[in-house]
Each structure stands twice: as structure tokens, then as C-alpha cells.
Amino acid sequence: MDNRKVYLNNHTNLLELEEHMYPLVDVDTPNVFRNLFRYDEIPKIAFNDRIVPHHMPDEIWITDTTFRDGQQSRAPYTTDQIVTLFDYFHKLGGPNGKIRQSEFFLYSKKDRDAVYKCMERGYQFPEVTSWIRASKKDFELVKDLGMKETGILVSCSDYHIFYKLKMTRREAMNHYLSVVRECLETGVAPRCHLEDITRSDIYGFVIPFCVELMKLKDEYNIPVKIRVCDTMGYGVNYPGAVIPRSVPGIIYGLMTHAGVPSEYLEFHGHNDFYKAVSNSTTAWLYGASGVNCSLFGIGERTGNTPLEAMVFEYAQLRGTLDGMDTTVITELAEYYEKEIGYRVPSRTPFVGKNFNVTRAGIHADGLLKNEEIYNIFDTDKFLNKPALVAVSNTSGVAGIAHWINTYYKLSAAHQVDKNSELVAMVKSWVDNEYAEGRVTVLTDDELIAVIDDACNKLKITL
Template identity: 55%
Template sequence: RQEIMDHYLSVVRKIVENGVVARCHLEDITRADIHGFVLPFVEELMNISKESGVDVKIRLCDTMGYGVPFAEGTLPRSVPKLVNIFRSELGVPSRLIEWHGHNDFHKVLVNGTSAWLYGASSVNGTLLGIGERTGNPPIEGLIIDYLSLKGHDSTINTKVIDEIAKYMQNDMGINISSRYPFVGRDFNVTRAGIHADGVLKNEEIYNIFDTAAILNRPLKVSVTDKSGIAGIAHWINTTMNPKEEISKKHPAITAIYKLVQEEYNKGRTTSMSDEELSNLTRLHIPELFKTKYNEIEEIALKTAISLVEEYSSKEELQNMQEYEIVKTLNYLIEHNKSIQMAYVTDTNGIQVTDNISQPWIVKSKDISKKGDNRKNRDWFSNVIKNGKTHVTDYYISLTTEKLCFTASSPIINLNDEFVGVLAIDFNFSNLTGAIEKECKTF
């Protein structure tokens, strides 16, 4: 033992001599000889730290998961006593004590939290607890426990927990149990009708905390023959997001409930899927659903806004030099066939370029050109009034005689000065057609 200790200590001395913080792993500490070897060894490590002025960290490794979170337990298994003994008998500061646990006995998270409570400054964790054999403390669990102990921490964004889990499942192919805490598909899903009725009255009755605000996971109700009318109403209100809450007394809810009961009377044993419930809702409350046209129209408007804001922020437009504007808008037109034309005005509404249009467009004699005053146009006046991107109503283009709309956005230079307005005319049919084609492709 002494030979091993001396050899290890010589390595640590070499490390700290070079000004490097040593991190010493006390492997399998929950089965170790604490007083006969571990304490004398750590005491020597602390002496090296004091002599060198360089920190030596102590990592307590519950390698086989034998640790227990009880202060009444005995050494070496009691996590509270393990952490405390290094602090009380050797004076090891909390900032140098670290806990590393394993889940062989289903105590990995509570042991890590117990180590925190009794003086360890840090606990090792992995996403979803994935690690050797039974795994390590799950980081998402540690985060929730940490916040439970410390309160709000503005530096922590708990909503990414769900995003990370989705990435691990969808992109990395990692299977996550539907019942896995915080991220499993059903972790905050209730099925009993009495529970659903309670949720409608007060969500706190059957939700562990505000899962929507903290994890971006609203409480859900899984509909079965036991869910009742309240369960169906809650599913519709949380899944379909109606503008006004649908009461469980709504006649359509009763109709859907009867159809669900018919399924189970025929011998069904599985929960109703979201797709099935969506179809029943579409049949009985069709006003909750956007048509395919509405969805494509919404995407088209978002696309137009994104494009006009992207180009209005380009430096070539911010300089308000005609040559650079023409060059940039020609590129825009060439790479976006749904755009009819684009143009720029100064702050007074005077057009600083001719209309930059698709080569196949035959220009009308009455079409606007460089030098024209456009200040009375809706797309200009609204930008001036609100200082924000504006989208006009649909109109028939004088140039192409096609249905179109104009998206316009302020041009702000690098000094945050308003210097002009970019306007883009979109051919509605071409834009929505391209989006519909893209949607079918994916």
C-alpha cells in the first residue's frame, strides 16, 4: 500500500510543479478502507496542494453504485459521511470535492444530490444518464434537483432539455423510454378521466410543476375509455390550441366521446392516437383546422418577410449606392423566380433605381421608374409609420396582370440611421406553388 501511495504522490507532485491542477480519482470509494488508506492518502494530497499553492481536486467515485444517501448509514457506503469526513477531518474545501456515481442500485441521482447537500461542489453527470453498465447521474435530473435546491438561475435554459432529448432520439437513434422522467413521451401524460377532470380545474393537481414553462412540455391527456369527456376536452384544448377554450359541455365533445367508447366496446385496448383524435375533431369541430391553402399561404408570407428583411439588412443596400443596389437586386431576382420585381426608395419615397424585374416581364408604360415619388404607396407609408416590415393586401399587378403582394422593410445603415425602403413584389401563384412543391418533396 505504501509503495503504491508513494508512487501516486510522486506523479501528483510532478503535475503541480508545472502549475497544473491535479484531479485525483478515488475509485471504488464505497468499498474502500477509509481510515486505513483513503484518509492518509488524501491528507498527503492536501499537503502537496498547500506546499505548491496549486489545487488538488478529489473525485469520489462510487464505481459500483454501492453508495447510499443516508447520513445514518456507515462508512464507506454513506455518501453524506464520505463527503463530510474529508471536510471535517482533513479540511478539504468543498470546491475541491467532486462526486462521480453509478446507478447499479437505482440511487445514482439521489446520491449525487446528497453529495451536494453535504459539501461536494460538483457532481458528474451524462445526458439521459447514459454511461458504463447502469449509467451515471442524468444531467437533466441534476439540473432540476439543483434548481429545486437553489431556486431560479437565469443562466440555465431548461427548455433545451427536451430539444437535446429529441436530437438524441431522432438524429442519434437512441431509444428513450416513454416513461423516462422529464423527456419521455408519456412522462406528463395522464389517462384517468378523474385526473383529466382535475386538470381542467387546476393543472397543478396532476402536474409535477409547470412543465410547459420549464421544459416546453405542456401537460397532456392520453385518451382511452377511462378518460371521459373531460379528457377529450383537455386533449383538444392542449393539442389543437383553439383561440377560445372548448368546454367539456360542447356537443361535439360528447359526440367524440361516444365514438371513442364505441371503439373500446368493440374490444380495443390501446390508447387513441393523436391522428385518430385529430380526425374525429376535424369531423366534429372543423373550424379549428386550417385548410391546406391557409398553411401554404402562411408559409408564403413568412418566406416573403424573411427575404425582404434579409436583403434590407445587406451592406450593399445600406450604402444606398445605385450600382450596388442594382447588382444586389439582380442577384435576388435571378435566384427567386417567385419575385416579379424589386426596388428601393430613399426616406422621402423617391425611387433610387428603376424596377429590377424578371427578364420575361414586359414592362408597362405606366410602370414606376427611377425618380418617381412612391410615398403614397401603402408599402412605403406603413414602413414609415411603424418602422417595421409590412406586407400589403393582395392586388392584381399592372405589369403582369397576376395576383401579387408587396413586402417592404426599412433599410437601416451601420449607424442605425433609417436611409430607405426596400420593396419586393411577389407573384402569389408562383410563390405558393413553389412552397407546395417543396412541402410534397419533404
């Protein structure tokens, strides 16, 4: 006899049958999914064609780990740099707080000074949160600083439980639950970082563990958040892929079988297989309200999901920026280069110096006729970066004309076309440069000097 309850799902407005409970499956030997993860072979992506439904939350947002995971792979930021970047995040996130939180280390005086100064700003968003070791002393530090939430590392794959912690699954679960309870006793909301979830036993450990976490949430009436950490970048977004690599499958399982609400679910991706952005977007689509990102993707190994990428993913999914100021992204890139000494690779989408620069002559001709042909959107409007043409031996007269019009910001009435005498003179000089053996793209300074000389000879001004 099936005694499971039938209930109404308020999100889909469909009657659903209560799912079976999933108890902890304790094992004597670790399940490291050798069928998928043989260390001497490339990891495999397997399919069973079990499809789970989209479940986009009513509200989605971005959280930031630039000062935590982002600092694990580069020289630490100074206190002043952290505060400046925090101000930028506040401006970028806009009045609706689309950049919801920013997490900090608390171990050094520099980090704590930055936390104090950021909290003194009085911003509602981003909320200042922390990442700590699982100890009573650290919990008290979080409470003393006035934080309402902190991240706690709860590694969940057998790789970590057996090989790193030297525990059984039951020992690990009991240890984690005691740590989370200690955190709740201090009145601080725990954010449980399920490290290495894409190599874990989802229904044998993760779901049973999260069921217990939700019980603690109800017992203390304090939020308990779940961060889905794709620590090694193994997650995939393909429909029908098997768990533990299936991001849709993981999110569905946590919501449906562990009862984790969307607003308490957050995805944290790494880019080892170039999937951080697509996996983060997938987490939104299947029910996680939050995606955790690092500015420019700077993070451990290949890095995290780039924060700026998810700003534009948000706009594409929701049809609006909801108040986010995307021009701040360009300001941030300039700040990193001038003040921090970090140069974003030139072809990086949205922020690289050449991300919207074309070198092909035929493309330049299209840009000159209609910018929409070869530019992804109005990059001048959203990023203060107009589409540009790099002048070389392949740019042609159209490329030179476009460069002049864009660089000098000439109005429509004063723009030059590819048949103008000025363009012909510059083209002649460019051809001569490459005829003499040049192989590099021309610099702005060189072009300015040539254009100035040509304008003097033609007795015109731009």
C-alpha cells in the same frame, strides 16, 4: 495532555478542536468489508447512528461526463455531435456557468478534433477538461492541448489495490502520489478520481492519501481536486449509516480530516441501486461543490446521475435556476431522437415523451379544472412541454376535452369543455373503438382525423 489546536471554523463560526491525524494503515490482506459485501448475498446497509452536520457550500455546480463515462456504454458520438451537445450544455448552464466543466477522452483523433472545436468556441463554461491514463505522455498531451485540468484514475478500494493492481496500500499510495506529482510538474491541475470509494477503507487509506494530495496542492500552489466515485452505486444518503457506504460520512471525512475544500470536492454517482440522484444531492448538502453527471444518465451499467435531474435538484435547493435555461433539456431530448437515434424511455422524468401525460379519467378531469392538481410544475414554461392527457377508454370526456385544448393550444376564451358537442362526438367514436376490442391508446393522428371530421359536420373550426 491534549495539544490539539482550537480554531474558528469560518463556515459555521464555531470554535472547533483540531482533529487527530490519520496515518496510512497498511495491511497484509485486503479489507473487502465482507460483513457488508458478501457476493452471494444482497449488500447490507448498517448503521451506527453517528450523525455528521450539513455543510452546504457557498456555491454549488454541475460537471458533465457525457463524453467520457457516457461514451463507455454506447456507440461513440461523432465529432459534430459532440460539438453540438457542447453548445447545448453552454446554453443550458447559463451565464453563471452552473454546468462548470465537461470532460473528454483524448485517445482517438475524433475525440481530439472535438476537443479542439469545443475549445475554439471560446466559452468560459463549460470548461473543457480531460480524462487520461496516468502517464507522462498523456500529461504532455493535455498540456499541448492547452487544458488546465485533467482527471486521473486512482482506485482506492482494496478490491482494486490488491486484486486489480496487485499492490499493497503503501505501494498504491506511493504510485499515485508520484503520478500526481508528474502531472503537477507539467503545470496541469489533477482531478483525482477515487474509484470505488464506497467499498474502501476511508480512514485507513482514503483520508491519509487525500492528506498527502492536499500537501502537494500547497507545495505546487495548483488545485488538486478530489472526485468521490461511487463506482458501484453502493453509496447511501441515510443519516447514521456506516462508512464506507455513507455519502455524508465520506464527504465529512474528506473535508474535516483530510482538509479538502468544498470547491475541490466533486461527487460521481452510479445508479445500480437507484440512488444516484439522492446521493448526488446529499453530496451537495454535506459539502461537495460539484456533482458529476451524464446527460439522461447514460453511462456504465445502470448509468450515471442524470444531468437534467440535478438541474431541477439545484433549483429546489437554491430556490432559483441561477440563469439555467431548462427548455434546452427538451431540445436535447429531441436532438437525441432525431439526430443520434436514441429515444429516452417514455416515462423518464422531465425528458420522456409521456412524463407529464395522464391516462386516468379522474386525473384528466382534475387537469381540466386546474392543471396544478396533477402536474408537478409549469412544464410548458420550463420544458416547453404542456401537461397532456392520453386518450383511451379510461380518459372520459374530461380527458378528451383536455387533449383538444392542449393539442390545439386553444386560448381560454375558445377552449372546449367536457359538455361540448364536439367532445361528445369524439367520445362516441372512442367508445366504439374499444367496444370493438381495441386495447391500445389512441394515436394523435387518429384523434386529429376524428376531430377534423367532427368539426366539418358541426361547421366549426379550432
